[in-house]
Amino acid sequence: MSPANQLSNVINAFKQWRATRKNATHKTPEALQQQVVELLSHYSRGTISNALGLSGTQVKRWQAGASDAPAFVELPVCNGLMILETFYALSYVYQMALNYHCRARYRLALWAKSFAPPAHDVFNLAVAHITGD
Missing domain, CATH: 1.20.5 (Single alpha-helices involved in coiled-coils or other helix-helix interfaces)
Known part of the structure; x- marks a missing residue:
């Protein structure tokens, strides 16, 4: 899928989510956040935030949260x-x-x-x- 098609799909997904959410203060779903982070490899943060109606800080926070670090670190069992x-x-x-x-x-x-x-x-x-x- 081309980056332009990917961007338009994400724009449509955000429009649909905004139209169907029950409360304006609901957190953006993880799937949408992940799609935004994937777009950062093709577009600047400013372009994405303008196209999706998001703040650049919010996109930056999602990008930082999607680092390569594992969400769960297994520690050895301590007897x-x-x-x-x-x-x-x-x-x-x-x-x-x-x-x-x-x-x-x-x-x-x-x-x-x-x-x-x-x-x-x-x-x-x-x-x-x-x-x-």
Whole structure:
């Protein structure tokens, strides 16, 4: 079928759909959207939207929705063992991070303590200050 015949068929299909739809806010049927997207290989978006009384944005949205990506992506079945393995792996990573954090805080405390005078010296200094000695 030539592109001109294809365009006239789509124009007629839109006229028929508009005449028979019950509500003006009904969504354009998927079959009509697909026909419009197929016309984009022969005509510009502006030509198609003008001929069919559509907005260019609407045609662009339909074109983006008709990408080559599959509508459904099958994921592998996840059994209980996989969930348990994932949980243990994540808990191990968390535990290692927590241990590192605690060791770092302990090292920081030891480092800070090396600069501080012993507690009994602080007490003796405080007593000397209060008594004026």
